[in-house]
Structures are given as C-alpha cells and as structure tokens.
Amino acid sequence: MGTIQTAKEAERSVVSIETLQHTNQQLISTLDEVLSIQREGAQKRKEAEVELGRIEGELRAKLMELHK
DSSP: OHHHHHHHHHHHHHHHHHHHHHHHHHHHHHHHHHHHHHHHHHHHHHHHHHHHHHHHHHHHHHHHHHHO
16 A cells, blocks of 8 residues: 555656646746737837827927917
8 A cells, every 4th residue: 555655646746747847838928928018018108109299299389380
C-alpha cells in the first residue's frame, strides 16, 4: 500500500508542474494582452490630443473672427 501511495504522490508533482506551466502560459498571455491594450490606449490618447488641438484652433479662429 505504501508503494502505491508513493507512486501516486510522485505522479502528482508531474500534474502540478503541468498545471503550473498552463497557468504560467495563461499569465504571460494575459500580460501580453494588457500591454497591447495599454499601447492601443496610449495611441488613441495621442490621436485625441491632436484632434482636441485642432478643435481648439478652430474655436480660437472663430473667436478672433468675432472680435474683429
């Protein structure tokens, strides 16, 4: 009975390693996705800043036109 229990415990560590590998791969994948989302967000913020600058310029031009 002791030999069977020892064999089961030895195999359990293999399963644990496989579980850790799978979990590690999922974590890496999640981190890659988060990084991608952050980069995309940064790009969209840059684009929004440019657009806001353009809108502000239009408003200033109109206000200057009204003050003439």
